[in-house]
Amino acid sequence: MIDFQKNTVFKLSPAKVDNLAPEVAPILIQGEQVLLAFKAVRDYVVFTTKRLIAVNVxxxxxxxxxxxxxxxxxIQAFSIETAGTFDLDAELDLWxxxxxxxxxxxRGGANIRQIGQLIAAHAL
Incomplete structure (x- = not known):
């Protein structure tokens, strides 16, 4: 479970939706689809049409x-922080x-603006 006291989760890199969608398919509801997927070493996060699912292996x-x-x-509020020249990690904060x-x-390869748009489209 995500520890909301120590709120940083993973260092995620983009992953293929086709690789991770079958892993979460048994817990999806009818009509729910995986839109984006990100993976750490063993753990991963998927963004669906309804929610964010964090999987701790x-x-x-x-x-x-x-x-x-x-x-x-x-979601009450959210913030995105893009990667910089020296700080190559982008961040998404969710309340x-x-x-x-x-x-x-x-990690650097993630399109944080796309993630922000996805959150905005579903939370606002």
Whole structure:
């Protein structure tokens, strides 16, 4: 589960939706689709048409997984920070009603503006 007290999650790089969509397919609702996918070493985050799903892969074998579902409808505010010349990571900060905040850090190849537009389209 995402720790809302220590709110930074992962260092994410863009991943192919086709590779990660089958991993979360069993928990998607009817009509929900994976739009974007990002992966750390073992953990990953997908953005769907309804929510953000963070998957924490646990244990030596990786069979145990924790799925944290964060619905766009619960986002009260969000902020994006683009990568710079020396700071190559982009960041997405999300504030959730009743939960707290989460920061997702993305490596240089992520299109943070596209992610911001996706959040805006679903949360506003």
């Amino acid at each position: 646990q244990g030596v074998t990786g069979k145990k997984k924790d799925y944290t579902s964060l619905p766009y409808s619960k 959730f009603s009743g939960l707290g905040s989460v920061r997702l850090e993305f």
